[in-house]
Amino acid sequence: MPLIARSPKQLGNAIQRTRRQLGLTQTQLANIAGLRQEKVSIIENGQDGAKLSTIFALLAALNLEITVGKRSGKLVTGIEDIF
Numbered sequence: 001m002p003l004i005a006r007s008p009k010q011l012g013n014a015i016q017r018t019r020r021q022l023g024l025t026q027t028q029l030a031n032i033a034g035l036r037q038e039k040v041s042i043i044e045n046g047q048d049g050a051k052l053s054t055i056f057a058l059l060a061a062l063n064l065e066i067t068v069g070k071r072s073g074k075l076v077t078g079i080e081d082i083f
Contacts, residue, residue, distance in 0.1 A: 002067070009046030011055070016044040028053035029053045 003018075005011035020027050026040040033039075033040075035057060043050050043058060060067060 006071070007046065008043075008048055008050070012044040012046040015040075015058055015062065018064060019044075022062065029058065029061055033057040035039075 001032070003014040005014050024032075026044070027037045030037045030040045035054060039050070039054060043055065047066065056066075
C-alpha cells in the first residue's frame with residue numbers, strides 16, 4: 001500500500017516506518033545512504049531544511065520512490081490550506 005506524505009513530518013514518519021519494517025537502525029540506514037545518523041534523525045522527526053538529495057539518498061537506501069499525483073479532497077487555494 002502506498003504511503004502518502006503531504007508534509008515533512010509525514011515523510012519522516014514514512015521513512016521511519018519503512019526503516020523499522022526492514023529492521024534497520026538509524027545508524028545502519030545512514031551508513032547505507034552515505035549520511036550521518038543525526039541527519040536521519042532530523043528527517044524522521046520532520047524538521048525542515050533537508051536537501052532533496054539527502055531525502056532521495058534515504059529513499060534509495062530503503063528502495064522507495066516518490067510518485068507525484070493530484071491530491072484527493074478539496075481544491076487548495078493557498079499555502080495555508082496545504083497543511
